[in-house]
Amino acid sequence: GAGVSQSPSNKVTEKGKDVELRCDPISGHTALYWYRQSLGQGLEFLIYFQGNSAPDKSGLPSDRFSAERTGGSVSTLTIQRTQQEDSAVYLCASSFSSWVGGRTDTQYFGPGTRLTVL
Amino acid sequence: GQSLEQPSEVTAVEGAIVQINCTYQTSGFYGLSWYQQHDGGAPTFLSYNALDGLEETGRFSSFLSRSDSYGYLLLQELQMKDSASYFCAVRVLGATNKLIFGTGTLLAVQP
DSSP states (O other): OOSOEEEOSEEEEOTTOOEEEEEEOOTTOOEEEEEEEOTTOOEEEEEEEETTEEEEOTTOOSTTEEEEEOTTSOEEEEEOSOOGGGOEEEEEEEESOSOOTTSOOOOEEOOOEEEEEO | OOEEEOOSEEEEETTOOEEEEEEEEOSOEEEEEEEEEOTTSOOEEEEEESSSEEEEETTEEEEEETTTTEEEEEEOSOOGGGOEEEEEEEEESSSOOOEEEOOOEEEEEEO
16 A cells, blocks of 8 residues: 555453554655554654664663564564553554654654553 | 643634644754644644744644744634644654654634
């Protein structure tokens, strides 16, 4: 497709289970970002990839959260031993490049995965 | 650290003009962006100010004043479809392009 896609669109899981969320960025975009949005809140940065490496993991809330990116394309965000506070919409975005200096480098967002931890 | 404050809700009528403010405290950033998010949808890019002043894109304009730590999004000729949440965001100085988002403003356009 032409845009960023994410799967699944909805995920309901039980507390303590592991979940994997997938992001397919726009073809050719080297930069990929994960954000989290809790109900009625703004977006919270989680992690940033440039190619397959993650130079900025500063937003991951705990060591239960990890992410990888393979082939400079698809990324997977994994949450281990899920907790109820992990319930949120997880958004993925991609952009053409990471270094932009003074110009804009628009981030294109996917529709998100709504995670509910019971 | 960085924080961006926005009014939580704004209500306006069709055809009117509305201004959504964003005040920030940040140590340094490349520019101020605005994103629109309809309920249940993905955020979509609206506008970007790298420099102080006004940027105009159709019915939407955005303004930045670094000296005042302030920016705003101006929506003209409001339409019902403009009802959405609007977020300001900054790209922080450094090696990454990550965005720090504001608290968001829910705009309700009434007939």
